[in-house]
Amino acid sequence: MSYNHEERHMIEALRSGIPSRAIGRHFSEARGELLDQIVHRLDQVASEGKSDGMIITGKYGEGKTHLVNTVYTLAHARNMVVSTVSLSKETPFDKLHFVYPKLVAETYLPGKAQPGFITELDNKLTEHAPLTTELLLYTARKLETDKLYYLLKCFVKTEDLEERFQFQTDLEGDFISNVLIKQIYRRIYEEKVVFNQNFAKTRHSFDYYTFLSHLFRRLGYSGWVILFDESELIGRLGKKARLKAYQNMARFLFPPKSLEGVFTLFAFSASYSEDVIEAKGEYQNLEEVFPDDEQAKAVLDAIIEAEQLAPLTREEIEAILSKIIAFHAKAYNWDPAVDQSLLLQKVDKSGYLLRSKIRSIIEYLDQLYLYGSETESTVAALDEGSYWEVPSYEELFSEEG
Numbered sequence: 468m469s470y471n472h473e474e475r476h477m478i479e480a481l482r483s484g485i486p487s488r489a490i491g492r493h494f495s496e497a498r499g500e501l502l503d504q505i506v507h508r509l510d511q512v513a514s515e516g517k518s519d520g521m522i523i524t525g526k527y528g529e530g531k532t533h534l535v536n537t538v539y540t541l542a543h544a545r546n547m548v549v550s551t552v553s554l555s556k557e558t559p560f561d562k563l564h565f566v567y568p569k570l571v572a573e574t575y576l577p578g579k580a581q582p583g584f585i586t587e588l589d590n591k592l593t594e595h596a597p598l599t600t601e602l603l604l605y606t607a608r609k610l611e612t613d614k615l616y617y618l619l620k621c622f623v624k625t626e627d628l629e630e631r632f633q634f635q636t637d638l639e640g641d642f643i644s645n646v647l648i649k650q651i652y653r654r655i656y657e658e659k660v661v662f663n664q665n666f667a668k669t670r671h672s673f674d675y676y677t678f679l680s681h682l683f684r685r686l687g688y689s690g691w692v693i694l695f696d697e698s699e700l701i702g703r704l705g706k707k708a709r710l711k712a713y714q715n716m717a718r719f720l721f722p723p724k725s726l727e728g729v730f731t732l733f734a735f736s737a738s739y740s741e742d743v744i745e746a747k748g749e750y751q752n753l754e755e756v757f758p759d760d761e762q763a764k765a766v767l768d769a770i771i772e773a774e775q776l777a778p779l780t781r782e783e784i785e786a787i788l789s790k791i792i793a794f795h796a797k798a799y800n801w802d803p804a805v806d807q808s809l810l811l812q813k814v815d816k817s818g819y820l821l822r823s824k825i826r827s828i829i830e831y832l833d834q835l836y837l838y839g840s841e842t843e844s845t846v847a848a849l850d851e852g853s854y855w856e857v858p859s860y861e862e863l864f865s866e867e868g
Contacts, residue, residue: 516690721762
């Protein structure tokens, strides 16, 4: 028996509830108004080069990650580089130098199935290339530190493969020391390095975000889209760490001119305003710790006022249902004789979560395919939950962490 592997992969992903970019590519019609707004912002960033950012919120299981995957597809269609990262204990947003390597590891150039951009630099960054000259001028004048200027000069001049590899891994977030740069530069150019200020990854890592935004535009891409999923996990940081995370969010939501052609999307749980901003007194916390930081306060305002994913309309559910039936048929090479009106009634009984509704559809089709009839559905009994339940606060962070 033969199968259509792409369609089967999508059905398996839908059945398991695991987000898939393939699903985002094929199921992009729902929530048209919100997507129209995002598309407008993407087009503005791509055409004007001015950075922008926004926040979306939604209930657990209502399709936030699916929307993020749809934006991924829309961005690549516009010749934009896309980076995705889910915030977590290992990717705390109060420390951008920890976020950066995770982000780079999930950076996809348009038309590429595998992440990464370093290999594209090997042939284009040569000593006398116009791109190299432009980047040297940029890194010498436009960044907070001049570390990347000296690093770039070493990279295009050295014939040592190990040194070239060190430059590449530095751009990927394995930051090499200032001392090592000085040693390499002195050996190559017989000159002493005098930094305008010593690079410290805890203070100056945003130079790397800024540099990549410029680099991607110079490489001919229309811009850079950064997608932060599960942003509600900021709420599980300690108080000072949360406030620092809001300050970092402001850099992307209200970006400086130095950030070129970047569109950033943060996806939050709909309960963040109540469970964190209100319950933990975030406005008061900011007033106590960073009383003059108006941008961090504006971030809290933006989270509260963010566009929330509305429940799918009947028409949108019907469109999704039709596609799932079609993909299930292709996935298993069969012709399902399905009464869509009857199936819609079953979907209505499967809970309010979009994820549960989709699983109910898949389970019904599976039973028809395997047995020629349905048995009692178990999907409606699934725990609908919330992100606050699993894992617990104690399993991730303490309040003072």
